Amino acid sequence: MRIKVAPSILSCDFSRLAEEIKAVESAGADLLHVDVMDGHFVPNITIGPVVLKDIRKVTKLPLDVHLMIEHPERFVDSFVASGADMITVHIEVCGKKTLQALRNKLKLKKVSLGISLNPKTPYAKIKPILGLVDFVLVMSVNPGFGGQEFIGSVIPKIKRLRSEFSGDIAVDGGINENTGKLVVEAGANILAVGSYIFKSKNYKETIRRLKCVM
Secondary structure: OOOEEEEEHHHOOHHHHHHHHHHHHHOOOOOEEEEEEEOOOOOOEOOOHHHHHHHHHHOOOOEEEEEEOOOHHHOHHHHHHOOOOEEEEEOOOOOHHHHHHHHHHHHHOOOEEEEEEOOOOOHHHOHHHHHHOOEEEEEOOOOOOOOOOOOHHHHHHHHHHHHHOOOEEEEEOOOOHHHHHHHHHHOOOEEEEOHHHHOOOOHHHHHHHHHOOO
């Protein structure tokens, strides 16, 4: 599967948000990863639908809105209305009934549904609901803050997932050329990358190298 790179705007310079987005778009990004945090599910607060609406104005890239929040079903409509192309929710806060309802709603709006799981959450937790989602996001750091070190113990989880799931598998957290190679070898095909891109001097070259880790 072709490797796709999703710059995570959590690590960009928010004083230059539009410029940063345009820069990674022209540098070859395939989609944008937008982290939404509520201060409850994770110990941090980031952006909401109003900011996403402005992001939508400055890019044609697909927007994957990663809802690291409690009760995501209460906010999905607002994020879809603001321009989300993909909605990612966490298995730690969503049961099968909630996911089924989200699936039905998003399918009507032609928005993809993804499920994410934290490093300590076992694969068995998501296995029963894989038929309800379009993609899976494996967290390789504990969610809440950018710039964390990659947790290598998620590699077997990615391998197991790829053996049973044919859709896209994204990995988020501590991704660089070395860790990117590890997760791609395990079966991932989307790399959500924050600091490694936005702290580099050449976004285009960094994204190119990430796409060539195999």
